[in-house]
Amino acid sequence: AQSVTQLDSHVSVSEGTPVLLRCNYSSSYSPSLFWYVQHPNKGLQLLLKYTSAATLVKGINGFEAEFKKSETSFHLTKPSAHMSDAAEYFCVVSLIQGAQKLVFGQGTRLTINP
């Protein structure tokens, strides 16, 4: 079975400073890992994905994440936060084989201070 733990329910940073959203996963098999972002009253947008290729994954809007098997982590980072980054972020795991259901973390609310 797969599971995801997002270590922070809320992260607050100042505009222009780095962002770190932490995610640990548990999976019996090789996982696919994703980060999705949800702006208020909107759907989910895929930020980036890991599917067993390069361990450092680059996504949209300057976000990237690093897959660390030894630490079972997939933390999301961005060098410089922008006001438009304020949203809810979900770390998601799935089996790597086939189109399997997604298992979501609890979400991290990112607040950007001016």
Next chain:
Amino acid sequence: GEEVAQTPKHLVRGEGQKAKLYCAPIKGHSYVFWYQQVLKNEFKFLISFQNENVFDETGMPKERFSAKCLPNSPCSLEIQATKLEDSAVYFCASSPRDRGSYEQYFGPGTRLTVT
């Protein structure tokens, strides 16, 4: 189309009434998924389809929920005799499953309110 479309955007039903939600996946995508988002941050998988065939229905409360994906029609999720606890946002997602690509693209959701 290039985006997953869901209708309606909002749906209000009295307890015990039927609710029917629709989803048009991205053209060319083989897989369709339904998820329920309750309490803002809790996502629950309901069911998935490979074309018109049920792929995984382990999350479906079968006594009141049903879903279909028929050829040349939007997929649908139907809830018979809605309960207050069914109030949630229901998301549909589709996946291409080609070249090893299994990411899911989500629609904007349907907010169901049961009163």
